[in-house]
Amino acid sequence: MFSGIRSFIGVFGVLSLLSWSLWTLTVSQVSIIEKAFGLSSSETGWLFTIWEIGYVICTVFASYFGPRVHQTRAIGFFNIVCGLSAFLFALPHFVAFKDGVEYINGHNRSTGLKTDDFNADKLCAPHQNTSALDKDMSDGFGQKKVSAQSNKVLAFALFNVAMILQGVGKAPCYPYSAQYVDDNVDQAKTGFYIGIITSIAIFGLMLGYGTGSLISNVHVTLKETPLSSKDPRYIGAWWLGFIILGVATLAISVPMFFFPRRLGHDKTDQMQKVAASASSHREVGTLKAELKYVAVTLLSIGKSIVYVFTLIAACFNVLSVSIFLGFEPKYMETQFSVPSSTASIFVGVMSIAALSIGTLLGGVVTRRGNTTPFRLILTIIGLWVTVTMLLAVAMVLGCGSQTVFNPLNNDTLAAALPCSCNHTEFLPICSEGVSYFSPCHAGCTNTSAGAFSACTLIPSGSAVGGLCGNSCGMLWPYSVVKFVLNLVDAIASIPIFLVFLRSAGEERKALALGVSAAVISLGAWLPGPVIGGKLIDSSCLFWNTASTSARFCAHYDIADQRYKLYGTMIGMRLVGVLISLVSLVSARKLKSWGHQSAQEDKNMEELVVQHNLRAEI
CATH class of the missing domain: 1.20.1250.20 (MFS general substrate transporter like domains)
Structure with a gap:
């Protein structure tokens, strides 16, 4: 079963598909991960840079040791690293947020809440002054601020390690596979077989984006939630895709360990391959000679x-x-x-x-x-x-950019607002094509079935959650x-x-x-x-x-x-x-x-x- 080039092409083709799908899955979940862990785009951009660092460093070492290693076993090992990196990337969901409910802004995300209860703390709270509200928030959420920051640091550290391992796991696989194919088939057929591998790998792009699309419609807790997917507070099950692809990568990596160094060839062909390999090693010479040759070649x-x-x-x-x-x-x-x-x-x-x-x-x-x-x-x-x-x-x-109405930008309206609102939490609502900073900033005092009513600063008096559509x-x-x-x-x-x-x-x-x-x-x-x-x-x-x-x-x-x-x-x-x-x-x-x-x-x-x-x- 593990002695033919077709078997190798099939197994490695699937591994290539899975490894590239991990990358595109990460790309598809950027906005969700930023929202979940309070990351800026600069920080998520760094994650892709750290992937490249792992990729480049490992490529250098892999190229040097390539002729000396059992290539199929090396491919299997590095794909196991890639699979484990997927689990590590999902780990912040289980470690940084052990309850699986406090993902953002310190608010409880447990299921079973009615929509009205879920939105109640966002309403206008009359007869409170700002200092009192700020004190209540500090007393109520002060501990959660410390917890949230430590959660972010832990999650970001795990993401960094996972991405550098993903780059390390991906780097040697293509050069090793190309060399393995070239060593085990007629050179005239090398391009054909590499083309098959490449064609399979291309679909990994779609698999990653497709998986990301599916899991984005599932809530992070895998349970029902009163939030719709359009609600700014909604967070999809970003971690689920990494678990699925990680398991698949580990499972498909195992067969790579059973392929031999050389697939079945006749004795004459095999002797020629060995002789050619030995000749190339003899010509390499000393390290000093190699470095001199590289320097002269680079200059040329x-x-x-x-x-x-x-x-x-x-x-x-x-x-x-x-x-x-x-x-x-x-x-x-x-x-x-x-x-x-x-x-x-x-x-x-x-x-x-x-x-x-x-x-x-x-x-x-x-x-x-x-x-x-x-x-x-x-x-x-x-x-x-x-x-x-x-x-x-x-x-x-x-x-065009959407204008968000905030009464605090107008002294007259700010004075008329009978509420003390949290000015650092953006939770937009929409009414008649106009977006408002939050239900509180619109003066809303009631909520029912996900809608807001009795809003003193909205002409119609009612609104729905989320920014107005920008179609x-x-x-x-x-x-x-x-x-x-x-x-x-x-x-x-x-x-x-x-x-x-x-x-x-x-x-x-x-x-x-x-x-x-x-x-x-x-x-x-x-x-x-x-x-x-x-x-x-x-x-x-x-x-x-x-x-x-x-x-x-x-x-x-x-x-x-x-x-x-x-x-x-x-x-x-x-x-x-x-x-x-x-x-x-x-x-x-x-x-x-x-x-x-x-x-x-x-x-x-x-x-x-x-x-x-x-x-x-």
């Missing part, structure tokens, strides 16, 4: 103007992607007032379709077109310019433009990799690809999520801090957020295009790249798809 690669400036330009373009990548579902939730489940489905479909079709079209473009250095870089610049223009279109496809009709136009944008980006990835592969020379192409991956990771993937988080936080209007010293953003200036995010991404793209012009000028002097076989192009294309799994999710 650095002399290629086309390679160096294309790499720098690619860094700026990937930085543009990484700024937005981890926050795309949250962006759609915020901009278009859609629930987390809907945003996850939209992003998942856009990603998998654009990645699949775009990579295929990129291969067609480079195989049928003229791939001389000048033409190839000109193609890249044309595609990047197209992406930049599409980003400009996407920037204007959004809804500006831009969701579908934005989604179409974003799909085309992702598609063009995926097409561009093929010629970019061809430049990296060919511009450094035949003997140096392996190191050139490694250097490009390391530089892009350090220069783009590492800082991008934190930059994106900072930009999102800077557009926050209301931070919920009631009854807890932890903060999360409860309401954004969505127009400001949109222009900051997309403006930054457009700026990065323009810098990349300008830098790539240096490569274009230099490429005019080159007649050709040198020899490159069709089979090498085929295998390279499969490598590109694996790389794009990180850039299109």
Whole structure:
């Protein structure tokens, strides 16, 4: 059962699907986790950065020890690490909040409460002065403030450890699997089998977003709740998906330990593989010689103007992607007032379709077109310019910011408000298209069946929970433009990799690809999520801090957020295009790249798809 290449492809394909689904599941739950634990977007952005740190560090060591280890057992071990990281990511639900009920603002989230009772503490409380109310809150929730902050610190620490382990567990699996396949099949078939693995892994993107969509509609306690999913206080069962995928990953990892170092081959073929491997080890030489060779090779690669400036330009373009990548579902939730489940489905479909079709079209473009250095870089610049223009279109496809009525901003209304309200807890209600800061700030004194009545500052006297709907009709136009944008980006990835592969020379192409991956990771993937988080936080209007010293953003200036995010991404793209012009000028002097076989192009294309799994999710 564990002696054939098809068995290996099947098992590893499923593991690839599960490992990538863990990443996209995390992306889909960003807004819920921020709300649950009082995290800012800068902090959740750091979680994606720490994933990249684990990924990069482990990739270096895995590449060095790759030829020396039992590769299938190593794959099994690292996937077990990945599965355990999923359990660790879910652990804050069970450790930081042992009762499973106090997730936010210190209020009890137990089930069994009637809606009226649940909303009662949000009503206008007349005949109280502010100092008395503040004292009551301090006496009642002072201990919970300390508890909430310690819970946040513990949860954030666990999230960090889980994400770095997830990166460590993911890093060696693809290079080990590719080498294992290449060592056990005819080289002409390597691209075919890697393509199968890649195709299966692509669906992991959709599995992660789909799982996130489903669990977002389940309450965090797995029980009935008086809150609707549209209520700002509602928290979905974010942790459940990690348990499910963690169990599945651990279960599928076990069969990897039963595959041999070498699958069944005839004796002659096996002897040739061993002889080739031994020869390569003999040629490595001493550590000093290896370092000298690497230094000389790097110096030679650095002399290629086309390679160096294309790499720098690619860094700026990937930085543009990484700024937005981890926050795309949250962006759609915020901009278009859609629930987390809907945003996850939209992003998942856009990603998998654009990645699949775009990579295929990129291969067609480079195989049928003229791939001389000048033409190839000109193609890249044309595609990047197209992406930049599409980003400009996407920037204007959004809804207007919602105005939230707060009587404290008007001295006359503030004096007329017969209530002492908690000014740090944003709990919006809606009446006739107007949103109010909270039931208390609208002067509401009664609640029934989730609605509020006897509201002295509302003309109709009644309201319902939540912000007023912001149905500006831009969701579908934005989604179409974003799909085309992702598609063009995926097409561009093929010629970019061809430049990296060919511009450094035949003997140096392996190191050139490694250097490009390391530089892009350090220069783009590492800082991008934190930059994106900072930009999102800077557009926050209301931070919920009631009854807890932890903060999360409860309401954004969505127009400001949109222009900051997309403006930054457009700026990065323009810098990349300008830098790539240096490569274009230099490429005019080159007649050709040198020899490159069709089979090498085929295998390279499969490598590109694996790389794009990180850039299109």
